[in-house]
Amino acid sequence: MRPENEPEGQDRELSFIEKARRTQIIGAAAAVIAEDGIGQASLARIAKRAGVSKGVVSYHFAGKDELMTQVVLAVYEAGAHAMAPAIQAATTPREHLAAYLRSNVAYIAANPEALRAVIEIVSGYSPEGGGRLFEPGADEPIADHLVELFRRGQEDGSFRDFDPLVMAHTVRGAIDVIAPRAVRHPEIDLAAYAEELVALFDAATRGESP
Amino acid sequence: MRPENEPEGQDRELSFIEKARRTQIIGAAAAVIAEDGIGQASLARIAKRAGVSKGVVSYHFAGKDELMTQVVLAVYEAGAHAMAPAIQAATTPREHLAAYLRSNVAYIAANPEALRAVIEIVSGYSPEGGGRLFEPGADEPIADHLVELFRRGQEDGSFRDFDPLVMAHTVRGAIDVIAPRAVRHPEIDLAAYAEELVALFDAATRGESP
Amino acid sequence: MRPENEPEGQDRELSFIEKARRTQIIGAAAAVIAEDGIGQASLARIAKRAGVSKGVVSYHFAGKDELMTQVVLAVYEAGAHAMAPAIQAATTPREHLAAYLRSNVAYIAANPEALRAVIEIVSGYSPEGGGRLFEPGADEPIADHLVELFRRGQEDGSFRDFDPLVMAHTVRGAIDVIAPRAVRHPEIDLAAYAEELVALFDAATRGESP
Amino acid sequence: MRPENEPEGQDRELSFIEKARRTQIIGAAAAVIAEDGIGQASLARIAKRAGVSKGVVSYHFAGKDELMTQVVLAVYEAGAHAMAPAIQAATTPREHLAAYLRSNVAYIAANPEALRAVIEIVSGYSPEGGGRLFEPGADEPIADHLVELFRRGQEDGSFRDFDPLVMAHTVRGAIDVIAPRAVRHPEIDLAAYAEELVALFDAATRGESP
DNA sequence: CATGAATGAGGGTTCATTCAT
DNA sequence: GATGAATGAACCCTCATTCAT
Numbered sequence: 001m002r003p004e005n006e007p008e009g010q011d012r013e014l015s016f017i018e019k020a021r022r023t024q025i026i027g028a029a030a031a032v033i034a035e036d037g038i039g040q041a042s043l044a045r046i047a048k049r050a051g052v053s054k055g056v057v058s059y060h061f062a063g064k065d066e067l068m069t070q071v072v073l074a075v076y077e078a079g080a081h082a083m084a085p086a087i088q089a090a091t092t093p094r095e096h097l098a099a100y101l102r103s104n105v106a107y108i109a110a111n112p113e114a115l116r117a118v119i120e121i122v123s124g125y126s127p128e129g130g131g132r133l134f135e136p137g138a139d140e141p142i143a144d145h146l147v148e149l150f151r152r153g154q155e156d157g158s159f160r161d162f163d164p165l166v167m168a169h170t171v172r173g174a175i176d177v178i179a180p181r182a183v184r185h186p187e188i189d190l191a192a193y194a195e196e197l198v199a200l201f202d203a204a205t206r207g208e209s210p
Numbered sequence: 211m212r213p214e215n216e217p218e219g220q221d222r223e224l225s226f227i228e229k230a231r232r233t234q235i236i237g238a239a240a241a242v243i244a245e246d247g248i249g250q251a252s253l254a255r256i257a258k259r260a261g262v263s264k265g266v267v268s269y270h271f272a273g274k275d276e277l278m279t280q281v282v283l284a285v286y287e288a289g290a291h292a293m294a295p296a297i298q299a300a301t302t303p304r305e306h307l308a309a310y311l312r313s314n315v316a317y318i319a320a321n322p323e324a325l326r327a328v329i330e331i332v333s334g335y336s337p338e339g340g341g342r343l344f345e346p347g348a349d350e351p352i353a354d355h356l357v358e359l360f361r362r363g364q365e366d367g368s369f370r371d372f373d374p375l376v377m378a379h380t381v382r383g384a385i386d387v388i389a390p391r392a393v394r395h396p397e398i399d400l401a402a403y404a405e406e407l408v409a410l411f412d413a414a415t416r417g418e419s420p
Numbered sequence: 421m422r423p424e425n426e427p428e429g430q431d432r433e434l435s436f437i438e439k440a441r442r443t444q445i446i447g448a449a450a451a452v453i454a455e456d457g458i459g460q461a462s463l464a465r466i467a468k469r470a471g472v473s474k475g476v477v478s479y480h481f482a483g484k485d486e487l488m489t490q491v492v493l494a495v496y497e498a499g500a501h502a503m504a505p506a507i508q509a510a511t512t513p514r515e516h517l518a519a520y521l522r523s524n525v526a527y528i529a530a531n532p533e534a535l536r537a538v539i540e541i542v543s544g545y546s547p548e549g550g551g552r553l554f555e556p557g558a559d560e561p562i563a564d565h566l567v568e569l570f571r572r573g574q575e576d577g578s579f580r581d582f583d584p585l586v587m588a589h590t591v592r593g594a595i596d597v598i599a600p601r602a603v604r605h606p607e608i609d610l611a612a613y614a615e616e617l618v619a620l621f622d623a624a625t626r627g628e629s630p
Numbered sequence: 631m632r633p634e635n636e637p638e639g640q641d642r643e644l645s646f647i648e649k650a651r652r653t654q655i656i657g658a659a660a661a662v663i664a665e666d667g668i669g670q671a672s673l674a675r676i677a678k679r680a681g682v683s684k685g686v687v688s689y690h691f692a693g694k695d696e697l698m699t700q701v702v703l704a705v706y707e708a709g710a711h712a713m714a715p716a717i718q719a720a721t722t723p724r725e726h727l728a729a730y731l732r733s734n735v736a737y738i739a740a741n742p743e744a745l746r747a748v749i750e751i752v753s754g755y756s757p758e759g760g761g762r763l764f765e766p767g768a769d770e771p772i773a774d775h776l777v778e779l780f781r782r783g784q785e786d787g788s789f790r791d792f793d794p795l796v797m798a799h800t801v802r803g804a805i806d807v808i809a810p811r812a813v814r815h816p817e818i819d820l821a822a823y824a825e826e827l828v829a830l831f832d833a834a835t836r837g838e839s840p
Numbered sequence: 841c842a843t844g845a846a847t848g849a850g851g852g853t854t855c856a857t858t859c860a861t
Numbered sequence: 862g863a864t865g866a867a868t869g870a871a872c873c874c875t876c877a878t879t880c881a882t
Contacts, residue, residue, distance in 0.1 A: 017841090039336025042876060053843050058878065124334030126249015128877090135394065160413070166406040169391065173383030181379065196376040203370070204414035227866075253852060263868050268853060270866090338852090437862090459756025462855060473864050478857060544754030546669015548856090555814065580833070586826040589811065593803030601799065616796040623790070624834035647845080673873065683847050688874060690845090758873090 021060050022070070025050045029071050034113035038120040043067075065127040072121050072134065075114045076142075082107045093153030097205065098198045100146070101171070105194035108179050115179035143168040150205070159205040171201060232270050232280070235260050239281050244323035244393065248330040253277075275337045282331050282344065285324045292317045303363030307415065308408045310356070311381070315404035318389050322396075325389035353378040360415070369415040381411060441480050442490070445470050449491050454533035454603075458540040463487075485547040492541050492554065495534045496562075502527045513573030517625065518618045520566070521591070525614035528599050532606075535599035563588040570625070579625045591621060652690050652700070655680050659701050664743035664813065668750040673697075695757045702751050702764065705744045712737045723783030727835065728828045730776070731801070735824035738809050742816075745809035773798040783835070790837040801831060 028050035033041045043064060047054045061067040083103040090096040108115050127133050146168035153159035174197055182188055238260035243251045253274060257264045271277040293313040300306040318325050337343050356378035363369035384407055392398055448470035453461045463484060467474045481487040503523040510516035528535050547553050566588035573579035594617055602608055658680035663671045673694060677684045691697040713733040720726040738745050757763050776798035783789035804827055812818055 037336050037340060037342070038334070040340060043878085044876075054877090055843055055879090056841085059841070064877065119333065123330070124248065124336070126247050130246050130250045132247050162410060163402070163406045166403055167410065169387045170380075170384040170407070170410060173385075173387035174380040175383075176387070177379050177383035192373075193376055196373045197380070200372065200377065200380060200414045203416065204410045206413065231866080252850075254850085264852090265854085265868055265870095266866080269868090274852065457756050457760060457762070458754070460760060463857085464855075474856090475858090475864055476862085479863075484856065539753070543750070544668065544756070546667050550666050550670045552667050582830065583822075583826045586823055587830065589807045590800075590804040590827070590830060593805075593807035594800040595803075596807070597799045597803035612793075613796055616793045617800070620792060620797065620800060620834045623836065624830045626833065651845080672871075674871085684873090685847055685849095685875085686845080689847095694873065 018060065021052075021056065023074075025052070025057055025060060025067065026071050026074050029067055030075070030114055030117040033071070033117040033120045038124040041120075063128070065133065068121050068125050068127075068133055072118050075111070075118045078111070078114070079104070079107045082110075093149055093156065093158040094202065094205075096149055097153070097171075097201060100149070101175070101197045101201065102194045104175050105178060105190050105197065108175070108182060109190040112179060112182050116183050119176075119179055143172050146171055153205070162205070167201075167205065170204075174200075228270065231262075231266070233284075235262070235267055235270060235277065236281050236284050239277055240285070240324055240327040243281070243327040243330045248334040251330075273338065275343065278331050278335050278337070278343055282328050285321070285328045288321070288324070289314070289317045292320075303359055303366065303368040304412070304415075306359055307363070307381075307411060310359070311385070311407045311411065312404045314385050315388060315400050315407065318385070318392060319400035322389055322392045326393045329386065329389055353382050356381055363415070372415070377411075377415065380414075384410075438480065441472075441476065443494075445472070445477055445480060445487065446491050446494050449487055450495070450534055450537040453491070453537040453540045458544040461540075483548065485553065488541050488545050488547075488553055492538050495531070495538045498531070498534070499524070499527045502530075513569055513576065513578040514622065514625075516569055517573075517591075517621060520569070521595070521617045521621065522614045524595050525598060525610050525617065528595070528602060529610035532599060532602050536603050539596070539599055563592050566591055573625070582625070587621075587625065590624075594620075648690065651682075651686070653704075655682070655687055655690060655697065656701050656704050659697055660705070660744055660747040663701070663747040663750045668754040671750075693758070695763065698751050698755050698757075698763055702748050705741070705748045708741070708744070709734070709737045712740075723779055723786065723788040724832065724835075726779055727783075727801075727831060730779070731805070731827045731831065732824045734805050735808060735820050735827065738805070738812060739820035742809055742812045746813045749806065749809055773802050776801055780835070787837065789835040792835065797831075797835065800834075804830075 029046045032046050032049050043057050044054055047057050086099045086103040087096060090099040122134050125133055147164045150159060150164035150167050182190060239251060239256045242256050242259050253267050254264050257267050296309045296313040300309040332344050335343055357374045360369060360374035360377055364371060392400060449466045452466050452469050463477050464474055467477050506519045506523040507516060510519040542554050545553055567584045570579060570584035570587050574581060602610060659676045662676050662679050673687050674684050677687050716729045716733040720729040752764050755763055777794045780789060780794035780797050812820060
């Protein structure tokens, strides 16, 4: 695990260890939150789950707020990373939308716990100063990608004339609704669910007379 | 619900006072939650917001769990009550769906804070014993109404052949996504938003070549 | 329950009602304490048990301290009243001691709940200002009666030469130990227990060679 | 109990610190309870008495229940430890009983506050779930030792024929009554008190014509 | 770097008491 | 006289955070 030939010694190594520790703690936090809810996710429990002492968490993260933020970002990044190939392979807006839906649902299917943790944090965690870690509607950046997609598709005639914002947030809503249900109903066939969504939004975005 | 001819005063009035207090506290709780998030919604802050002492909340509600539950139920009931006339006036499944979307968005538009509070509670509040107040996917009863609607519409040929469950939860997701955005972006025209949704799901559910 | 011919009306009647209310509340308090312990004996529960409102208790008693005191005194008085005939019938110190033991145990056997309540209060209730309602060792007045008895018995040669104080408190200890056990072990034959105690203290107090 | 040869330092030392803190807090709890009663023994007061913050108590003890339990156990263990040599040195049941009484009273004389605290807890503390920490009559195990002693003494003719249970609980009652009085009346000569008890129970248990 | 003992604020809850009705 | 809504203090406990070791 420890690369042998590296530019230079101590500093890099520490940074590597540090990264590993952070990853380890983030994973433990996600696991605890997914299993027992944000309400049970004290630093003590997260530390115990990670097999480290409480102080380590405080040492590697500025505070609980930062840890929670990092959990969310890690899942988001992993999701974006997992979805990227499929999306980039798409050549038309319509294919793009289908790829977005399929890869997103696939990621949820593959990481239900991670998603559960994110949902818990985003909707249930209150940072120190009040307010929210990610202000609701702050997934706008995420929706923005879809808005852009819909705009392009409308320009080239792939999609009918609708409000891209409404469509984008409806897609997000459709996806966000999946993870909680998937956790409670593991028997749901998410691949089929994805195809249903593809058909649903294909119909919803298709021009009147294609 | 309120009997018209009653012997008299005292008993009714006391009951009325109690009801008023509960309503007042429920309102204060909803306001605090909507503004600052469920995490800031301590009984102390709710009491202060209601202009009463902390003990009053415990006096009128068995505990925080009950208060949170009542906030949700109050909003749900009010919503169902507000939507009922429009929905009952619909004669076809397609009209029914449109009425559902319009009246639901209208209710959100009229009570954005209440809806916001409900979302915070349902997805972010951890009751005493752990778990969730309304287990996720426990809005299934709500989605059930839609499932039923879609089934009927498919039988009489109003809707194309799709998975009613997926469609129902997508509709719910589309609606649930609105309140948080409406709070943050008061400039959004929710009437137009509703029409967009009507068109969206009209297209999504329409038979191939009606 | 309400005597018809009384010296005078309203004032006496109120006093009578008042007395009844106090007795009723004292009984309810004793029952609650005996059943669920002093820790569960809130004024609210006592009031509910008595079938009256919380305010009534505060109205008839200066505070919880007074109520607790009255419960204890009521039981003590009833006990003294129940024991008096048997004790007064005794003609010698030795008979007196036996009568004391028998009648005391008999009273405990007949009123285990009352005794249980008293024990709970005396040893477990903390009055407002701190300290205790009946300072421990404050049953000295009760023991005094025994001390007096032993002194007389020693003077007339009925008893051997021992420290009357030690003997008196040992008798008290022997008796106080009974009620808790009687509550937990209802199968104990308290009449036989009393005879054992009579024999025990008869031997313990008897002169070397009577 | 304490292993003599151990690898080293750190682990033991930390364990030692923890033990010291627990002992310190237990002592503070006993002191507060002995002085002001169980009803005044809030964690806040105990912490203040120990010179630590409130949280420390919760840190070292799972809850108030555990702290109270530990106070009792500590005193019991110390008492058993203090009494053991004298009792084991006894060769006959009669000597055994005398040693039991003398060493027990001696322990009370040396630790009146500790005993007082134990009595307060055992008879006056209500654990969280209701009920009692040590169910009344749960000192039966303690009395059992005496019952066994009396049985043996009756078999070998040392003691007359009496109910060993009644005698055992009477001894316990005789002893339990001492601590509260000793606290309030420090002038009492407990060594003489012990001799009185020895004589008392010697007479009470002696065969008719020894 | 890591530890875990210690802190102290704040959480929800209970409850004796008061007082307008 | 009686009610019960309201109070406010005190309770135990949790927990993010700090810091000497």
